[in-house]
Amino acid sequence: EIVLTQSPGPLSLSPGERATLSCRASQIISNTNLAWHQQKPGQAPRLLIYGASSRATGIPDRFSGSGSGSDLTLIISRLEPEDSAVYYCQQYGRTPIIFGQGTRLEIK
Amino acid sequence: QVQLVESGGGVVQPGRSLRLSCAASGFTFSSYGMEWVRQAPGKGLEWVAAIWSDGSHESYEDSVKGRFTISRDNSKNTVYLQMNSLRAEDTAVYYCVRDGRAGLIDDWGRGTLVTVSS
Numbered sequence: 001e002i003v004l005t006q007s008p009g010p011l012s013l014s015p016g017e018r019a020t021l022s023c024r025a026s027q028i029i030s031n032t033n034l035a036w037h038q039q040k041p042g043q044a045p046r047l048l049i050y051g052a053s054s055r056a057t058g059i060p061d062r063f064s065g066s067g068s069g070s071d072l073t074l075i076i077s078r079l080e081p082e083d084s085a086v087y088y089c090q091q092y093g094r095t096p097i098i099f100g101q102g103t104r105l106e107i108k
Numbered sequence: 109q110v111q112l113v114e115s116g117g118g119v120v121q122p123g124r125s126l127r128l129s130c131a132a133s134g135f136t137f138s139s140y141g142m143e144w145v146r147q148a149p150g151k152g153l154e155w156v157a158a159i160w161s162d163g164s165h166e167s168y169e170d171s172v173k174g175r176f177t178i179s180r181d182n183s184k185n186t187v188y189l190q191m192n193s194l195r196a197e198d199t200a201v202y203y204c205v206r207d208g209r210a211g212l213i214d215d216w217g218r219g220t221l222v223t224v225s226s
Contacts, residue, residue, distance in 0.1 A: 033210065035213065050214070093210045097155040097158070
């Protein structure tokens with residue numbers, strides 16, 4: 001079973017800065033079957049990125065995904081206060097579906 | 109737009125049962141697999157179960173196998189999660205999610221809280 005490890009730990013950045021979030025898999029993820037979800041406080045998650053680098057509908061281009069194999073990255077450029085959230089990576093393409101433990105991002 | 113509305117959560121004693129429902133709208137329900145994902149208080153996301161679009165195949169996370177059953181009624185655009193022999197560790201918000209393809213979660217419901225406590 002794949003294990004997804006996200007880093008860094010809680011992240012605190014200022015508006016306008018860039019955030020780099022990492023998701024490392026214990027095995028190679030085939031066909032870049034990796035997604036990123038954002039969960040704001042008190043809300044359900046929402047899909048940001050799928051296929052490692054494709055933005056979901058309505059997601060601004062400040063959000064970008066990259067990587068392949070077992071190392072994937074979510075970059076959020078020009079941070080805004082509303083980007084404060086927990087970000088989860090998700091492996092799909094086979095069961096069990098696996099989530100990373102999440103990275104908490106605070107915009108101070 | 110896609111809407112997924114869960115219901116059926118509540119407080120239940122250990123060992124008892126509960127059935128969650130999820131009413132879907134805004135898309136062709138019978139064309140999509142559906143899943144349940146849960147989140148214990150203050151914790152991360154955990155996939156629970158999935159069912160194919162035609163209901164012919166189900167899969168489960170190991171800790172719920174034999175206790176939970178996912179099902180669907182395509183005539184009612186509804187997916188269910190029957191939860192038996194509930195344990196304290198099943199306490200969580202349960203989200204109904206749409207499987208965009210091959211397990212990609214592309215839409216989330218707002219969730220329903222299940223609390224297992226005596």
